[in-house]
Amino acid sequence: EADIYQTPRYLVIGTGKKITLECSQTMGHDKMYWYQQDPGMELHLIHYSYGVNSTEKGDLSSESTVSRIRTEHFPLTLESARPSHTSQYLCASSESGTYNEQFFGPGTRLTVL
């Protein structure tokens, strides 16, 4: 079944730790995105990729980094987690071409103590 997956779903970690949030999709989509969302707020785009070896920063500045070595995989890494990174992180993908909706994964709820 075509889908988009995120792991872990929940992560509680101490300050200074390095973390990687995983995102994989089986739909063969070229475009992938990472959003950050806090309760009651809009989703903010922090990274996007239009294909393998292509990554760009989004509209919201983020200390995280991403990579796109394979079409289906778009991991996000924080080298040194801080309490200000506490948030929900949502991964999405979409087909090429115009007027295509983005499909979202279930999200990772990150808490940095």
Add this chain to the structure above:
Amino acid sequence: DQQVKQNSPSLSVQEGRISILNCDYTNSMFDYFLWYKKYPAEGPTFLISISSIKDKNEDGRFTVFLNKSAKHLSLHIVPSQPGDSAVYFCAASATDYKLSFGAGTTVTVRA
């Protein structure tokens, strides 16, 4: 600067009645508009969309209306059902495929 605004953070409606959610945008380059539904601890799910060449799009109980001159769109849900209780996000994009989201409206459908 927030380019998509949902000014009503919450909406309560009785089961069977109409729910009307509103969204305003400021960027005249937006040409594609979407509504997403989100349950707690889940990712947003696509509901319905409309391109700027149309002023109405209907899909079952969901209808989206676009007023380009007013830079305003609305989502109508008729009839409202208990399973419709969720947070609804309005989103918009220009030709760069990136989405700008509103802050969401929490809909509660009362029995």
